[in-house]
Amino acid sequence: MQTLRRLTPRRSRQFRYFTESSRIPWFVNQEAPVPKPQVSGSAPPIPSDAPEPVRELYAKLAPLPHLDTSFLTVERPKLPSPGPPLPYRLPQGRRRRGGTNPGESLYDMPYGLWNWVVIAQVKEGTENRGAIESVTNFLQLLEVKPPLPIPPNLKGRMLNEWAMIDAGDFAVHVLSRAVRERYFLNADKPYHH
Numbered sequence: 001m002q003t004l005r006r007l008t009p010r011r012s013r014q015f016r017y018f019t020e021s022s023r024i025p026w027f028v029n030q031e032a033p034v035p036k037p038q039v040s041g042s043a044p045p046i047p048s049d050a051p052e053p054v055r056e057l058y059a060k061l062a063p064l065p066h067l068d069t070s071f072l073t074v075e076r077p078k079l080p081s082p083g084p085p086l087p088y089r090l091p092q093g094r095r096r097r098g099g100t101n102p103g104e105s106l107y108d109m110p111y112g113l114w115n116w117v118v119i120a121q122v123k124e125g126t127e128n129r130g131a132i133e134s135v136t137n138f139l140q141l142l143e144v145k146p147p148l149p150i151p152p153n154l155k156g157r158m159l160n161e162w163a164m165i166d167a168g169d170f171a172v173h174v175l176s177r178a179v180r181e182r183y184f185l186n187a188d189k190p191y192h193h
Contacts, residue, residue: 042069042070043058043062043069043070043072044070044072044073046058046074047074047075047076050074050116051115051116051169051170053167053169053170054074054116054118054170057118057139057142057167057172058072058074058118060138060142061118061120061135064135064138065123066122066123066126066131066134066135067120067121067122067123067135068121068122068123068124068177071119071120071121071177071180072118072119072120072121073118073119074116074117074118074119075116075117075119076115076116076117077112077113077114077115077116077117077171079112086100087100088100088101089101113166113171114166114169114170114171115169115170116169116170116171117170117171117173118170118171118172118173119173119175119180119184120135120172120173120174120175121175121176121177121180122135122174122175122176122177124177128160128161128176129160129161132161132162132163132174132175132176133163135163135174136163136165136174139165139172139174161175161176161178161179162174162175162176162179163175
């Protein structure tokens with residue numbers, strides 16, 4: 001046993017938890033933490049022709065702690081510019097499939113599905129999915145006259161960084177910064193509807 005003690009090296013003073021110069025443990029970073037940039041708390045103004053339910057929703061969303069109010073916007077949806085028409089092709093075969101002349105349809109709406117779009121970005125530094133779930137739960141519990149036609153369960157259909165709520169006449173997008181920069185930053189790109 002004594003030979004085993006002699007063979008094991010004794011701990012030197014350099015491997016102590018506290019250094020001699022200070023009483024701070026060795027594993028604590030002595031550098032000052034870099035402050036995160038603060039976002040401005042001012043929300044952009046709501047358009048004057050927005051309907052009352054959208055105004056009320058905007059007023060209730062603005063004080064939420066999970067939302068970055070500088071990116072809380074209400075606007076009319078931007079429709080995509082129509083692309084070039086498909087070349088005309090006659091239907092082929094016995095079942096007459098593959099033609100490119102769709103004819104006329106009631107589903108070709110030139111104005112889109114919604115009259116208004118509300119875009120709410122969660123704050124950077126929060127867990128995206130948890131913050132988005134919190135905002136969507138708040139929207140479900142919101143009491144507005146007339147009540148918003150919000151579906152009861154959104155968890156199964158929600159992605160990690162984006163939740164879209166169809167509220168009848170308008171849509172509410174609750175999303176992270178990465179999704180906003182990818183899909184909603186460029187004015188030429190359409191809103192997905």
